[in-house]
Structure formats: structure tokens, C-alpha cells
Amino acid sequence: MSTTTGEKIGYVGRAMKRVEDPRLVKGIATYVDDLRLPGMLHAVFVRSPHAHARVKRIRTDAARAAGGVVGVFTGAEVNAQCGTIPCASSFPDLKSPKHTVLAGDRAYFVGHPVAVVVAATPYAAADAAELVDVDYEPLPVVTDPEKALEAGSPLTHPDLGTNAAFTWNLTGGDIDAAFAKADRVIRQRMYHQRLTPMPIEPRGCVASYQPGEGTLTLWTSTQIPHLIRTLLPGMIGIAENKLRVVAPEVGGGFGAKLNLYAEEALCSHLAMRLGAPVKWIEGRRENAAATIHGRDQVGDYEVAVSKDGRILGLRNRTIADLGSYLQLLTPAIPTLTGLVVTGAYKIPAVRMDVVGVYTNKMSTDAYRGAGRPEATYLIERLVDLVAAELGLDPVEVRRRNFPAPEEFPFNTATGLTFDSGNYEGALRKAQQLARWDELVARRTSRRRAGALFGIGVSTYVEICAMGPSKAMAAGGWEWGCVRIEISGKVTVITGVTPHGQGQETTFAQIVADRLGVPIEDIVVLHGDTSVAHYGRDTYGSRGTAVCGSAIVMCVDRILEKARRLAAALLDARPEQVEFADGAFAVKGSGGKRLGWTELAGEAYIAKNLPRGFEPGLEASAFFEPENFTFPFGTHICAVEVNRDTGDVTIVQYVAVDDCGNQINPLLVEGQVQGGIAHSIGQALFERTVYDEHGQLLTGEFMDYPMPRAEDIPDYVLGSTVTPSPVNPLGVKGVGEAGTIGATPAIANAVMDALRPLGVTHLDLPLAPEKLWRAIRQGHKE
Template sequence: LNVYPEEVVVSYLAMQLRKPVKWTEKRTENFTTTIHGRDQVNYVDVAVNNDGTITGIRAKILADLGASYQLLTPLIPTLTNLMIVGCYKIPNVQIELVGVLTNKMATDAYRGAGRPEATYIIERMVDLAAAAVGMDAKDIRFKNFPQPTEFPLEIPTGIIYDSGNYQESFNKALGIVDYDGLRAQQAQLRDQGRYLGIGISTYAEICGMGPSIAMPAGGWESSTVRIEPTGKITVLTGVSPHGQGQETTFAQMIADEFGVDIDDVIVIHGDTGRQPYGIGTFGSRATAVGGTAMVIAAGQVKEKMAKFAAHLMEANPDDLVFGDGQIFVEGSPDQSIDFAAIALEAHVAKNLPPDTTPGLEATHFFEPSNFTYPFGAHIAVVEVDADTGEIDIQRYVCVDDIGNIINPLVVAGQVHGGIAQGLGQALYEGAVYDDSGQLLTGSFMDYAVPKITQVPHFETDHTVTPSPVNPMGVKGVGEAGTIGSTPCMVNAVVDALSPFGVKDIEMPLTPNRVWQAIQDAKG
């Protein structure tokens, strides 16, 4: 999202010199001069009845914005405000948001962008509320979930959740992990002086960043779909995937729409000389918004192509089916014509249907009516060594609901990467400055990220609650794993140490911090 001065200078020099210009930054330069994320201090109160009903939340959020603004610096903490109630029906909300300018590097959008902070606040507070009224962490969540029939659901922060069934995803996660069996095992291990912890995080997030009225610079997206004379299909999209996999999923969607091989579809993005206009890839919006623009454009092209085929076949366009590289009359596969032949005929234009122009191309701008709101449930099982503070992650289960799934493998990759990133924040990562503003963690010698041996096997599953905001029913998945995982891990460790009276530990949960929390609780 952000543009740094060096990128502008390099581009300018390349144009002036008419030669490629390469700039390579050092790792320390990257650490010190590119944006950071998540820097908040939160003071939170929750009102809860004896039966576990949460009636209100009050928060004062101190958001470190750094020394200067990058693209979205002051906007990111406002997303924490919007999503602070998470999955719960909490009727009363009061938030004071204070942006603080410091001598650090600016904060800005980092995977999740304000929503992981909101989920961390509410999920930690729900666990504390459960302990205060003597309820199980599972039961207090079920107590405060809205019912599926209550959606669309307006929440006190002013947004409207599109669809949800929080009970289904949570029940599925509890069943996979055998929650009741784990609680019995936990009690047995405690009798042996071992400390098993079960952490829960149920999250809802805002993504499919869309309605222009709610966005800084537009929330629409556009796409062009063109069928070439050869029958190959070219898709031009205004979104720009950089690891989200839309080159695959967009091609898959178009191939399904026209009944052709996926290798016959080319997805082009990132070329400002060729692309339609676009807003960009962020906030898990590329498929929910950009994909919708593409699907609608494809539908317009398909409708026109059906007219050409019907004219040549002397059939009704409404009776035609696209499949296996053919266009045929429904129920009569022998009455068919080759897809590529129709594409060529549309461009040769010797035999046009009445009131039809040559070519097969359409561009569509899609403006969504609302954001989309994925949700899910994460459960972590850890064992903590009380003598050393070491944390052993024994299981990690997550059940996400991102609406309809286009490509399960792509979704799994996004979820796995997101969880690993969230675990890194919870257990290892942190930008540390000294009192004079000097960054002390300016290389990977000092800034710890999880190694492959420190990341557990992820047991992933899903439920499907389609979104009514777009015709595909998709919601978005790019940030889900990061949002649910961080409070899940902290809740697990705190649960393990509850016999000592430990109620909270500041992230990252390094062995030293965990050991010190035990010592402090012992007095």
C-alpha cells in the first residue's frame, strides 16, 4: 500500500536515463524505515451480569502512530473501534481513541490492519469476564453470540454484519479438538504438576473493503473480460494480487463460467498501460469486489456470445449451455458448436445477429453495497513448563467461515500463513526501541520470527455462510488467520497458568516473560 521516497526516485531516474535502475535496500534499512504495525496500549472495562451476559464494553485506545503519517496511518486504529465487539451482542459501547505521535517509525496496515487489535481486546476480555463470573470460556461465548436469524445485524459501532452463524463454526472447532475431553485431561495433568492450557478465540472481521462512501478514495473495482478470435479469454483486472492467488482463482471462475479449460484463460494485472482502473488489493477485497466486477463483465460477454451461437444454430439463447469447450442446446448435446468457432465468427462479423455489434468484450465497474464479514473459531492447546517458561504448542484447530470457497488449496495457504504470522506476534516478534528512540531489533539477529520447527501442524476446516453482498457469496480470507490466532495463543498460555493466578501477560510471550509472570503471581 505504501509508497516510499526511494521508489519514486528510482522510477524518475529510470525515465530520465531511459535505462533500468535498481535500488536495493539493506535489511536494517527495511526494519528502520518501513512501516510497523499493532502498536497500541488499551485500557478496557467490560460489564457482565452474573449469568454471563455481557452488557457493555468501554475502552481507551492509545495508538502509536509513529513520527509521521504513511498512507493509512491514522485510519488503521479506527478499524479497531469498528470491530471491538467481535462476535458478540454487546448493546453498549464507549471508545476513546487517542492517536499518539512518537519518535518511532510510522505504523500502518499490517496483515489485519486494526482488526487483530480489536479481536485481541474482546477475546482477552471475554476470557477475563468468564473467570470473573465462574463460567467456562466456551459457555460465555455461546451465551453472547447473536442467532443466525438476526442477520443482517447492526452493531453499536455503526456497521452492519452481512451474515453469520457463529454457533456452527464454534461447535465444529470444539468437536474437532474434543473440548470436554481436553478439560478432563487438563485437570488430570494439573494433579501431576503439569500445566495444559486451552485457548479460544472466536472472531469476526470486516473486509471486502468496498462501499465508496466509507472509503478514503473509492471502494469500487473494475474488470474487462475479452474473448479473443482464437477462443482464448483475456481478463484484465484492477486488483493486483501479490500472493493471494487471484491469477489462479480468477482463471478458475472464468473457465467455469464459459465451460473452457483453465489454461485458455489469461489473467493480467498490474500493468497500468493496459488495465482498467482499480482501487487495489488490501483488506481482503480482491475477490469479493474485484472478482465480482469480473464475474458481472463475464456474464455480459456470455450473454452476447449466446446470441451469436443461437443465431447460427437457430436456437433460443436461453436454451444454450456452455461446457467442455462447446455451446449446445440444453438436453441435446449433439446440437452444438465449438466455443472457439463462435469467438471467431463474432470477430469476422459476416453473419451478425440483429442489433448486435462485432466482438466479445465487456468492462464492468462494481460498487458493493456493504463490507463483508468473515468469522470463525480458533482453539489452541499448549503445555507450559513452569520452571523455564517454555511453551509447547500441542494442537492448533481453526474453523473459518469465509463464505463460498473458490479454491480450497489457495484458502488453506492463506489461513496457514495468517496463523503463522499471528503466532509470531503472540510468541516472538516485537520492534523494541531504547529510551532515545534507537531501534534495537534492526535485523533478524534481534527480531525473532517463528522458524518452521516452532510452527505446529494446523488442523483447518470451514463452514459456509454465503455473503449476500456479492453474487458469488464470498467474503475474504487473506487476513483471517492473523486475526484469530494471536488472542487464541495468549488465552491458551494464560489458561495454562491460571492455577498460579496469572491473568495476563504482555506480548510477545517469551519464556522469560512467562517465567516472570509465574514468579510475580507467586509473590
């Protein structure tokens, strides 16, 4: 039961600028690197230049003797005290190497930390790091995950005896029957390239130990302070309740900061060991080499179809390049791909086999979309290939395979229950916004004029609001707290850790409406485990759906308590009291109204409370989601490819996303815009390159192309609203939608442009030279 005045005041649903913005725009936000503590020391890591090498000897004497140096530590001196880096996923046959904070007798990837120098200044530490002399014996390198599975391949971790970390499969329906009765089987091998997340703020942390209290505070640029507080104590030997983890302003995460990294654990250990605060700030090159990468799956995919374009079954074997170690969610990512591999379609049978493979590279893990972009890309490419093979309109093929709105909740062959959806509605709206008939006519006329013009469509569905605790390794609930302060101001505390998602604004909108207070009176706190006692943090587009719901529960509890208090103060029974416009009054009395200032004053001063009434006016709540949410949408992209150079120009981009109810349409749009930008990068130019020796060749912005303003066309963005039934706000989540829906739309458009040349499929990224070669080949044939 929630009494709201939401409709009356109406912050919710309004496109409001973020309260976070001014401090960010003015450059006065506080990031980790802005922290200066008395006596603070600085750590610099010495990293392996080899992808695989035996560490024969580390000479540290010259570094130790250098000016300002406090200590130089190698694996031999810290690994025993620091435990191993945690991985939250487990499979029955998962083989995992011991992931120590520094390399032991082997280095497994370029950038693998082998030693750390701690000095009085970052400069002294960097100077001394150059003096650490490591004697390496290069070992055979594993870079190709497919070759890594062949007999006789060198091994990334010889002690495991294999490069296969795990095999996992997912089955639903009768796959053999589906292929047996198919009119046609379409096969395609696809490679989903490795990407580097590249948040603008690299990682960094400051650890400070208070020996008197025996407490440690770790400020770190992370998405998951609470999960770190859960995981770190066991590693470094401190009680959970003596550890405080703070995520100050975080300059971008995108999944790259959804991890507990070696550097965080080691700086924490060193702060305790040295009795002084230790700061480490990651450089860009370190970030490219030693912060998780994303994607990197290759597979052979096949679909069984009837001749009218109905997809009967989907089968594939996917090889996931895990890199050299398991980070927090490394093995889980390809399984997420499996869960949504059937896309927005009624595919009755599915079989997916995944092999996770160790290679001498940085670990892969969650990168914006995390498994869903891979799934969406492969199914959306396959649908286009089906249409081409059968001579059908790709839009029509999609339509024929959608579940109808009345079929929701819809059970997929992969075992999910899609909460709500109207896929046809989003598709229709996107076609309207794109002026579909005109667009198709334009393609015809441009092709007639000799241009390579293509239209691509992607109709996606994804998983958000992670998630039901039974499906999440560390619990999927969320915690929130709402407190009416003695002054009547409202403090909201959230267990999620927004770092760009804007929940300081959206949660204030939700609470302002429900409490009937001006939004300016609300402050939203987050990201500090001593303030937000519990939380599972921010990832998987979960913040608003899961924690927003916890906050609704808090508000309901406060309203209930405040009603009892108001009734007592108004000499009425609670059910006689009504709440409107931020005040309680006896129904129909036209008499005295008690607002939050009066009620809070009474609740805390506590002179007039009824007997047995608990002072204070705050509530906290845990919300346990009963299901994930499943946002969906349609993206339409039109491109023209330059015949001479292979350059792609996006001439039109339309996206219609349905993320359920929208708390703040401006922020929804912002998330979609940024997500599509990420997709443009992935579709057209981004890729992480290791050479055959395992050397990282995209180690800086000089070589790793991020999308820039000039690459972003004018988007036409629209939405449909199909509320989710699984949370009280009816919201679904939108943080990753753009990275999931857009890449295949762009890829399909480029492939459509090249179709007249007989080109059917090219792997991402669709960079100019690759297209130029395909065009040249097409002309020859």
C-alpha cells in the same frame, strides 16, 4: 442472471494447486531486482542514525567526486519538486506534518532518508553514500506515546505544537446506562506491541522515463500499482495517463507494500530528471527501519457485565503510536479497531476514544489484519477475564453473547451490518475437532501432574471485502475484464494485484466453470496499469469477493453477447439457445453446437455478424460492493508452559474458519496456515524494539524473530460455510483471518496455563522470560 455450468465441470470448490507455484518454486519468477534496463543507474539512500535531529549541514562533495557517481541529492534539491507523501485518511482535526521525500532540516526517525546517491552501479552508490557527511544536532526524542501526551513532553514535530495527531471516537448505544446497571465491571490495560512486517522480498523499484513519449514506467514491489498511479502523478508532475505502474512478482506484502513510499516517488523523479532508468533495492535493515510497522496500540479497556456473563457495554481509551509521519492509511488503522471492537458479540453499548500520537519512530500502518487483530485480541482477552471474574466457562460466556444465526443481518453498536453468520456453528465444529471433552480432561490430568497446561479459545469476526466506496477513501469498487481471444483462449484481467493470494488460479477456476472451458486455456493478468486499466488493488481481503464479483459480471455479459451471436449464426432467437459444456445450441435440437473457438472466430473476423452487432468478444465491469463481508470462526489452542524456563509449547491447535463459499479450499487453508503462523509470532515472540533514544534494536533477522517452520505445530483446520449475501460468489475473504483469530487463542491458552498461579494478564509477546518471571512471582505469592 448468470447461466453457469459450474456444478458440471466443477473447478470451483476444488482444492487445486496454484498455477503461480511452478515459477515461484523454480526460482524463475521476475521480481523488481531481476529487471535490467540499458543505462540503468542505482540509488542508495543515506539515512539518519538519529531518531530526532536537526540536519545542520550535508557535505556531498566527496560523494559527488567518487567514481561512477552521477548525482547526490539532498532534500533541498528534490523536496520542492516531489510533493508530499499522501495519506488517504482524513479527520476533522487531523494534524499532519509535511512529509517530504527526503528529510528537510530535521530527521524524525532512525532510517529517515536525508540524501540519495545515484551511481552507475549499486556498489559505487553504496561506496559514495558512505562519503556523504551529515552534521546532525541531536534533539530530544519522543518514544513513549503516553508520555508524549503529557504537558512538557518534547515534540516530535514542534511546528504542530502537540504530539496528538488526532482524536477520534465511536459511540453506540447508551454506554453510561450500561455501566450503571452492570453487576460487575472488569478492567484491563493492554498493550498491543509494535510489529515489523518483514516480507521476504524487501521493497524496491525501477523507474524509467521515455523522453520521446514523455512517459514514465515505474516497476515497484507493491500491492497497489493502481493507487500509486492515482497518487504519484500529482507528486512528481506527470499526467496520470503518461504514467504506467507495474507490480512484477511481489515477494510478500502483508500490508507493508500498501503504501506510496518516498523512495518510489524520488526514484521516479530522478529518472525523469536524469534521463536514465533508476533502480533502488531496499536492504533488510532499511526494510526494518523505513518500511511501515504494524499494531502498537495501548489502552485501558473496561466491560460492563451482568452476573450471568452478558456483556452490556465496552468502553476504552486507546492510544495509537503512529510513528513520525502519516503514511497512506496510518490514522485509519485504529479506527478499524474501533469498528470491530465488539467482536462476535451482541454488545449493545460501546464507546471508544482513540488518540493518535506522533513519536520518533517509523510510521505504523496496515499490517496483515490492520486494526482487527488489535480489536479481536482485546475483546477476546476481556471475555476470558469476564469468565474468570464471574467463575464461568469462557466458552459459555462467548455462547451467551453471540447473535443467533436468525439475527443476521446483524447490526452492531459500532454501526456495521454483519452480512451473515453462524458463530455457534463454527464454535461447535471447532470443539468437535479439538475433541473438547478429552482436551479438558487432559488439562485436568496434566495440571494434577504439576504441568502448566492451558486451553484458549477465540471466537472472532472480522471485516473483509473492502469495501463499499462510500466507506473507502479512494473508492472500494473493483474492475475486471474477460476476453475470449480470437483463438478461443480466455484472458482474464483483474484490477486487484495478487501477490500470494492465488487469484491467477481462483479467478481461472471461476471463469473456467462459467464459460465451460478448460482451466489451462485461461490466463489471468494483473498488476500492470497498462494492462489492467482500472483497479483498486489488493488489501483488506478484498480480491476474490470484490474483483471475483466483477469477473462474474464480465462473464455474464460475454455469455449474453455470445448467446445473441450464436442465435444469429444458428438462425434462432436468443431465448431458444441454450449454453452447456462450453457451447451454444438450439434447445432440444440436438443439432449444431457453437463453441468458443467458432464464436470467437466469428466475432473477430466479423464477416457473418448480424447488422449492428458489435465485433469482439470481451466485457469489462466494475463491481460496487453493497457492504463489507464479515468472516468469522473459532480457534482453539492448547499449550504447556515450561515451569523452569517459561517456554511455551503449542500442543494442539484447531481452527474453524468461515469465509463463506470457498473457491479453492487448498488456498483457503494456505491463507489460514500462514495467518496462524503470523499470530504465533505475535503471540509468543515478535516485537519491534526501539530503545529510549529511539534507536531501532530489531533491525535485522538477527534480532527480529520471525516464526519458522519449527515453531508451527500441526494444525487441525476445518471450516463451516455461511455464504455472504452481498456478492454473487457468496465469498467473504480469508487473507487475514489467521492473524486475527489466532493471536488471542494462543494468548488465552497461555494465560489459562498460568491461571492456577494467580496470573490474570500479561501483555504480548508471551516470551519465555516474561512467563518465567510471572511463574516465579506466582510461586512466591
